[in-house]
Amino acid sequence: MHDNRQTKECKECGRELSLDYFIKIYGRNYSNICKECHSKKVQETKFNNKVDSGEITEDDFVVIYRKFKKISSTRILKKGESGIDHIARDEKFVKLMDYKDSWISNHGRLIVKNDTGTYQLIKGNRIRSTGELTYTLQKNICFKTKKEWGYKKDTVLACDLVIQTFIVNYDIKNNTMCWHKDNNVKDNYYKNLYPVTEKQYQVIKEKYEKTDYISEDEIMEIVNAAEYKHDNWKPWYYARTYMGVGYTGGNVDVKSDVWIRWINMIQRCYSKTVHKLKPYYKGKKVCEEWQNFQNFKAWYDEHFVAWEKVDLDKDLLIQGNNVYSPETCAFITHFLNTIFEDRGVKQLITQNKDKKYNVAMLILNKKQDVGVFDTKEEAVEALADYKKQYIVSVAESCKGKVQDCVYQAMLNWKVDIAA
Structure with missing residues (x-):
């Protein structure tokens, strides 16, 4: 502790923090660990007690499967309307919700409708260092200081658009990398893309380079292995403790508006008590991605x-x-x-x-x-x-x-x- 006693070192995380970050004991002294570390220890203890008592079982933990999104027909651009030939029988162009008059295909190709109403196939650009394909689009964003919505140029990877549109991404915040099948970055076909963390990407790449091959089962085994999760991963973040469906995916502020809205959404869809009072919510569901609170929060922060x-x-x-x-x-x-x-x-x-x-x-x-x-x-x-x-x-x-x-x-x- 410094001489002026305004800061203190947390014995758990080693950070030098203001005394405001520590719990005051008996009105004078402060705890040896910061509030954040204390909260994590409390969570861990509660979690372990629930596991020991059988309140939480293996079935409650999130297992990541290879899943693809169901696309609404209202978002699909018909070939007869665009006049652009498809490169495969299964190719479909799907409207991007946050971009101006843009459709991404499950093969990574992009169509944009210009101001004259003409549909154009966009070539895009390749990043020199990696060879990955990018597109520059007009993104619809909220200008909060102006209190209005407008458009801003946004350069985005083709693989990110494909993942966002076609693949269930269980952890959008931490899955910052994309593994392309056979490490071929020119292949943006949706069935050949895997959203992964940096650590998982390196493990997959190393395994691939040893044998020039890695199977989908091997990739998913790495994705689900605790040892390759992101640095802040904790098992209790991925237990479906909310109505047997929702999970936090990380730290939460239980007083925040985003948390309250997420809880309300989960309850509307899965609470029998709510269904008795408001039967029109019966049969409603929360998509796989939003069952993770952190994924919902990422969307909320951008659109609220x-x-x-x-x-x-x-x-x-x-x-x-x-x-x-x-x-x-x-x-x-x-x-x-x-x-x-x-x-x-x-x-x-x-x-x-x-x-x-x-x-x-x-x-x-x-x-x-x-x-x-x-x-x-x-x-x-x-x-x-x-x-x-x-x-x-x-x-x-x-x-x-x-x-x-x-x-x-x-x-x-x-x-x-x-x-």
């Missing part, structure tokens, strides 16, 4: 809008969607969230004494008269047109204030009026 009260919405981007995922979710205001739900907008068609049909809409309990029509068919059609026009007007008022994918989803929203 701090200057407005927002909801985590899973229904707007893809109608009829039942899965919370980075491909299907967006932060939108509570107002926007409700007008796309039956609970927020009610359609009223009533027959009057003249046997004509009065048409109105209740938008957040505010009545909007549409008109009077001779037949029910005319009434239904008028109501659908009115609701569509209303949604388009709301979309235009939100342009630049929401993600572009949210704006486009509102414009493309299909209005369904029950006859």
